[in-house]
Amino acid sequence: MRKSLAVRIANFVIGWSAAIVFFFPIFWMALTAFKTEPAAIATPPKLLFSPTMINMRAVLDSADYLHFFQNSLIISCAATLLAIILGTPAAYAMAFFPGGRTKDVLVWMLSTKMMPAVGVLVPIYLIFRDAGLLDTHVGLIAIYTLMNLPIVVWLIYTFFKDIPKDLIEAARMDGARPLSQFFFLLLPLTAPGFASTGLLSVIFIWNEAFWSINLTVTNATPLTAFIASFSSPQGLFWAKLSAASLLAIAPIMLLGWLTQKQLVRGLTFGAVK
Amino acid sequence: MVSLKLRDLRKSFGGFEVVKGVSFEVSEGEFVVFVGPSGCGKSTLLRMIAGLEEITAGELLLDGARVNDVAPDRRGLAMVFQSYALYPHMTVEQNMGFALRLAGVGKSERRRKVEQAARILQIENLLNRKPANLSGGQRQRVAIGRAIVRNPKVFLFDEPLSNLDAALRVQMRMELAALHRELKGTMIYVTHDQVEAMTMADRIVVLREGLVEQIGSPLSLYNEPVNLFVAGFIGSPKMNFLPAGLLSRDGGRVELSLSPDVRLTIDDVAETGSAQALTLGVRPDMIHVADHGPLRGQVLLVERLGNETLIHVDAGIGSEPVTVSHQGQYAVSAGEAVGLSIDTRRIHLFSPSGRRVARGLQPTQV
DSSP states (O other): OOOOHHHHHHHHHHHHHHHHHHHHHHHHHHHHHTSOHHHHTOSSOOSSOOOOOHHHHHHHHHSOHHHHHHHHHHHHHHHHHHHHHHHHHHHHHHHHSOOTTHHHHHHHHHHTTTSOGGGGHHHHHHHHHHHTOTTOHHHHHHHHHHHHHHHHHHHHHHHHHTSOHHHHHHHHHTTOOHHHIIIIIIHHHHHHHHHHHHHHHHHHHHHOOHHHHHHOSSTTOOHHHHHHTTTSTTOOOHHHHHHHHHHHHHHHHHHHHHTHHHHHHHHHTTTOO | OEEEEEEEEEEEETTEEEEEEEEEEEETTOEEEEEOSTTSSHHHHHHHHHTSSOOSEEEEEETTEEOTTSOGGGGTEEEEOTTOOOOTTSOHHHHHHHHHHHTTOOHHHHHHHHHHHHHHHTOGGGTTSOGGGSOHHHHHHHHHHHHHHTOOSEEEEESTTTTSOHHHHHHHHHHHHHHHHHHOOEEEEEESOHHHHHHHOSEEEEEETTEEEEEEOHHHHHHOOSBHHHHHHSSSSOOEEEEEEEEEEETTEEEEEEETTEEEEESSOOOOTTOSEEEEEEOGGGEEEOTTOSEEEEEEEEEEOSSEEEEEEEOSSSSSOEEEEEESOOOOOTTOEEEEEEOGGGEEEEOTTSBEEEEOSOOOOO
């Protein structure tokens, strides 16, 4: 299908405008990270400046970046894996053996995402305190697993829905029990789906700040808490904060960049075919 | 020896009964076809036999053992799906050998069995292909091959030919019949196409709204349908149904009127009750165009099939036009007035409830 020139120009303008609007804050943060503190708050803002590594060095000196990075990595990967392990059987049952209320259950699961997290902060905090889960990996992994479970179930459900029911029935006739069905049929057929589900889940957890800041102190703190630690006591140091933020998001940006094909596929699944 | 026995099988989906008590037996080596309009429960019944649908009530016996609660693969049945349901990421060989692989059969043994089945179906050259690279007919063969490899007690076919084009369907029909002769396996086949049922079945089970209407050999259903439904469903083109008024009855002999000046006398009529309004069933090839025939009407439409000519005539009897099947090619055109005569040797008479109460003389076998 050949589009007319006007349509193509319009697409170009709208697409690039949207991209610039979304990307600008990150771009500005990246610039600020390499400015001196006075240059960072100068008005009018400076586009041209001589870059400095002073903030990077300061940030890396003042806190153990690797410690936070390691925590983020452990927590996001473990919680993602757990959410997939727990969510897959649910998605399997709902996709291939739907009951009268399957749709309601799915919507209810998603509706839990609509509730503001702060609403359950106090009970969760008390439970975590009494169970000794505050500032532990296990605690954060548990909360993130539960946080992502609805989305993981939804995504895997839509991928499974795409597999003809006949295939599962043929496999049942051939003697494949659910585990064999999963490893011989569903996993090979929906591997890209699982990849994008996992990636999305990791990204969501990597970016999550509310629970990580409220439930950790030092031991299990991920990178979001690392950024936050640069904002509070001494007042705002924009350049240092930007440097810390850049360091925190760099790994996940890189991951997203490398896997953008799978990510887009995961996010648009069902919408575009 | 009885291979499969259904005893008052029932299936409900959330309070709605789809199969309402079906009982019959399938003997070993028999080719049984379930036929009926869509929604009659034939596929559900097949899936209940397969184990893909739970049985709400009744008993399913396989070689004498109750298998209601036995898992599909443990029943020793194989199913060919309408969509073929081939595993898209596996080669033909892996597709066909999947059940054996799950059962822990060794690689060389698996290969031998797959090759044996492939030879029967003439798909040996396709073993390394993926389903996406096969034509519809080839996929169909692979799906059948997958069933053969398992050496099942009963083959189950769920409308396997409905996705093929007409020519291929005729060819596969013959091949399936040949396969049945060669394998001597018990086969149950579901279709809504009465031609498939007539051409392949040893016995046909006609279903309607979850109930068995009639069970019998193809020709017995054609010659002796028990009711209006079976009479109308089996045979193509469809049997003509003409409203017939009862004029007089003398023992088993009744006199009927089709129109004020067309009367018929039929012997051996069973009890018709007190009803005056009966239905006369006449197959299209038992009505002939005859200049001085008792019925007269205007030709509405002529369908020329080459080997036969179908003439639809508005004879002023009933609401439907009368269909006449004329052997060969017949020179007649729409709008012409024609006379029709009915061959009373092969007619059927139905009571108001739809039950057949009489038929004409037996057709002579040639």
